[in-house]
Amino acid sequence: xxxxxxSANDGEFHGPTINEFxxxxxxxxxxxxxxxxxxxxxxxxxxVIILLFWLATRKMSVVPGRGQSLAEMALDLVRxxxxxxxxxxxxxxxxxxxxxxxxxxxLGFNITGIIPGLNIAASSTIGFPLVLAVVSYVTxxxxxxxxxxxxxxxxxxxxxxVPWPVYIIVTPIELISTFVIRPVTLTLRLLMNMIVGHLLLxxxxxxxxxxxxxxxxxxxxxGVGSLAFGFAFTLxxxxxxxxxxxxxxxxxxxxxxxxxxxxx
Amino acid sequence: xxxxxxxxxxAEESVNPIFxxxxxxxxxxxxxxIILVFFWKAVxxxxxTMLDERSAAIEGNIAKADEAQAQAEAALQEYxxxxxxxxxxxxxxxxxxxxxxxxxxxxxxxxxxxxxARVTASAKTQIEAERQSAVVTLRKEVGSLAIDLxxxxxxxxxxxxxxxxxxxxxFLADLEASxxxxx
Numbered sequence: 001x002x003x004x005x006x007s008a009n010d011g012e013f014h015g016p017t018i019n020e021f022x023x024x025x026x027x028x029x030x031x032x033x034x035x036x037x038x039x040x041x042x043x044x045x046x047x048v049i050i051l052l053f054w055l056a057t058r059k060m061s062v063v064p065g066r067g068q069s070l071a072e073m074a075l076d077l078v079r080x081x082x083x084x085x086x087x088x089x090x091x092x093x094x095x096x097x098x099x100x101x102x103x104x105x106x107l108g109f110n111i112t113g114i115i116p117g118l119n120i121a122a123s124s125t126i127g128f129p130l131v132l133a134v135v136s137y138v139t140x141x142x143x144x145x146x147x148x149x150x151x152x153x154x155x156x157x158x159x160x161x162v163p164w165p166v167y168i169i170v171t172p173i174e175l176i177s178t179f180v181i182r183p184v185t186l187t188l189r190l191l192m193n194m195i196v197g198h199l200l201l202x203x204x205x206x207x208x209x210x211x212x213x214x215x216x217x218x219x220x221x222x223g224v225g226s227l228a229f230g231f232a233f234t235l236x237x238x239x240x241x242x243x244x245x246x247x248x249x250x251x252x253x254x255x256x257x258x259x260x261x262x263x264x
Numbered sequence: 265x266x267x268x269x270x271x272x273x274x275a276e277e278s279v280n281p282i283f284x285x286x287x288x289x290x291x292x293x294x295x296x297x298i299i300l301v302f303f304w305k306a307v308x309x310x311x312x313t314m315l316d317e318r319s320a321a322i323e324g325n326i327a328k329a330d331e332a333q334a335q336a337e338a339a340l341q342e343y344x345x346x347x348x349x350x351x352x353x354x355x356x357x358x359x360x361x362x363x364x365x366x367x368x369x370x371x372x373x374x375x376x377x378x379x380x381a382r383v384t385a386s387a388k389t390q391i392e393a394e395r396q397s398a399v400v401t402l403r404k405e406v407g408s409l410a411i412d413l414x415x416x417x418x419x420x421x422x423x424x425x426x427x428x429x430x431x432x433x434x435f436l437a438d439l440e441a442s443x444x445x446x447x
Contacts, residue, residue: 018279019279032290033290034285034287035287035291039291050302057311061314062317062321093312097303100303101300105299125281127288131296132296191281
């Protein structure tokens with residue numbers, strides 16, 4: 001287990017560093033399949049997601065039980081709230097698997113950041129946000145090209161209702177915003193939220209540790225404050241975990257919707 | 265203290281979190297693939313089937329309810345029609361009864377009037393007959409009584425019937441005349 005922050009010996013306070021997110025390798029060192037603590041947390045999260053949904057949907061019935069109701073409510077957030085709302089019934093159903101998987105894997109990976117014993121979001125190294133951003137990117141470009149390549153590129157690069165000389169400026173901007181900025185922002189928004197959330201929590205709790213057990217006399221009181229902040233940010237991280245999953249999925253759906261649109 | 269943090273950071277191996285490691289990408293992709301296949305092939309089809317069944321069940325129930333309502337409405341109409349029929353029949357019966365009653369009363373009145381007339385007529389006839397017989401009897405008896413009285417008074421026997429008759433008549437005429445005069 002990686003405990004980077006406080007070493008009680010030297011009596012100095014060490015803030016969390018970026019190395020938080022690069023714990024020592026546990027298996028397969030030196031190969032492209034290295035497994036460290038964060039990867040193990042990912043496997044655990046995947047297992048838990050599968051277990052929960054398998055249990056909840058094992059015996060589906062028309063009149064739902066308690067577990068099934070909860071699972072339905074969660075699935076309906078993506079089905080009704082994102083897919084069908086933005087894409088309509090037909091396209092909503094087409095892209096529902098990818099949107100559902102996206103939402104629940106992001107949520108599951110984010111929430112590990114506040115689970116005691118795991119204490120780090122499985123989505124807080126760039127690989128995961130990047131892979132999902134690529135999935136989102138490929139999906140919306142695929143859906144646009146499959147529907148009508150001409151329409152897709154015309155709508156993306158030459159928005160309607162603009163006098164033609166303006167295209168000299170607009171088209172490069174649209175090109176960059178659609179095909180470069182979108183995946184980059186998807187990746188970084190999720191990654192940075194998770195990194196910062198984790199660093200904040202580590203900072204507050206290691207400061208609490210420091211104030212309580214290393215600092216002298218009066219300074220011990222600061223520990224109460226930092227503990228309270230740590231608690232508040234733990235609650236905030238739950239919100240962030242759900243919100244980021246929702247935002248990522250919603251934006252993917254919006255991109256697909258724009259790619260499918262006949263006319264802007 | 266800040267210096268100490270920086271020194272500690274610099275001492276450790278510096279990593280840029282923006283550059284992905286291959287293992288990071290590989291395992292992320294594997295995890296996502298597993299979750300995608302799980303939702304795609306296992307969870308969502310089940311949920312879809314269940315949702316279809318549920319909407320079918322709901323539609324079935326709605327159809328059933330519609331049918332029941334239609335039946336109830338038909339029954340209500342039939343009942344209303346029956347009720348109206350019964351009312352009309354009752355009205356007819358009541359009308360007939362009223363007419364019958366009127367007829368019966370009229371007949372009874374006629375019968376009573378006829379009976380009363382008959383009774384009155386027979387009573388009149390009887391009274392007249394009795395009066396006649398009384399007049400005859402009286403005349404006879406009054407005559408003989410008067411003659412007896414007169415014979416007694418005049419001391420002579422008025423045996424001659426002719427004379428006696430004339431005498432009585434005169435006597436009666438006198439009597440009537442005196443009665444008139446006394447009035």
